[in-house]
Amino acid sequence: MEPDENLIERTLQGELTAFEQLVERHRAIVFRVAARIVGPDDAEDVTQDAFLRAFHRLDQYRGTATFRTWLLQITQNTALNALAWARRRPTETASESPDAADRDPIRQPATALEDRERQQRLELKLRALRPEYRSLVVLRDLEGLSYNEIAGVLDMPIGSVKGRLHRARGELIELLRNNTYDWELPA
Amino acid sequence: MNAGDSPADDLSPAERRLTQHFELLRARPPLGAPELVPRVIRGVRWQRAIRGPLAFVGAVAAALAEGAGLLLKRPEGRS
Numbered sequence: 001m002e003p004d005e006n007l008i009e010r011t012l013q014g015e016l017t018a019f020e021q022l023v024e025r026h027r028a029i030v031f032r033v034a035a036r037i038v039g040p041d042d043a044e045d046v047t048q049d050a051f052l053r054a055f056h057r058l059d060q061y062r063g064t065a066t067f068r069t070w071l072l073q074i075t076q077n078t079a080l081n082a083l084a085w086a087r088r089r090p091t092e093t094a095s096e097s098p099d100a101a102d103r104d105p106i107r108q109p110a111t112a113l114e115d116r117e118r119q120q121r122l123e124l125k126l127r128a129l130r131p132e133y134r135s136l137v138v139l140r141d142l143e144g145l146s147y148n149e150i151a152g153v154l155d156m157p158i159g160s161v162k163g164r165l166h167r168a169r170g171e172l173i174e175l176l177r178n179n180t181y182d183w184e185l186p187a
Numbered sequence: 188m189n190a191g192d193s194p195a196d197d198l199s200p201a202e203r204r205l206t207q208h209f210e211l212l213r214a215r216p217p218l219g220a221p222e223l224v225p226r227v228i229r230g231v232r233w234q235r236a237i238r239g240p241l242a243f244v245g246a247v248a249a250a251l252a253e254g255a256g257l258l259l260k261r262p263e264g265r266s
Binding site for chain 1: 208209227228230232
């Protein structure tokens, strides 16, 4: 597989097919991070915007971090900007709607339905976290990035990443405890 | 989690339970539509095409504004 750095170099020389390969290679993680920060409805727009920004700033990529880290930094910033804009328009509340678990009309075994319902409830609670905390939980607990890479994405020291992540998880735990649904979270 | 990070991260029992719940989300990740890639590339092509003309128009506008500013500026010493 051709390294990202080669593809970047070729893109900078005007080869759009090289950039297309970069998009194809990283689109899954960019989309997942975007979707989990802004929600599924706006995730495609944020993903597209992040890649466009990356393309126009590609000459500023210095290679001090991996391309993925650099791209996720752009994605994270784009997603937070999108949320800031969205605050101006009426937003969906993070409370659990009674039909939140009934979006899939296909009949499924009870356990699968229950899992689906728990997943949707957890997604809503995750989106109720303040955006900065949400990013941390997404990058660490859902995407499994190292503390070092998260520090690069968020441009903060590793110690701050750990401290904020601890507070983010604590806030999410409180949100879940205040919920009617029993998440079985010990004290 | 990645190698190099402490294995359990000194998680509290509640945090450990929370990370177990996260498995629900990790198991069903949001998937982008396959047409996302061509959409991005179309956007890049379009923006690249208008970037040059836009930069030119911007430079002309800036030059005109600077010229107008110089013409309107009174030379010092004249009343």
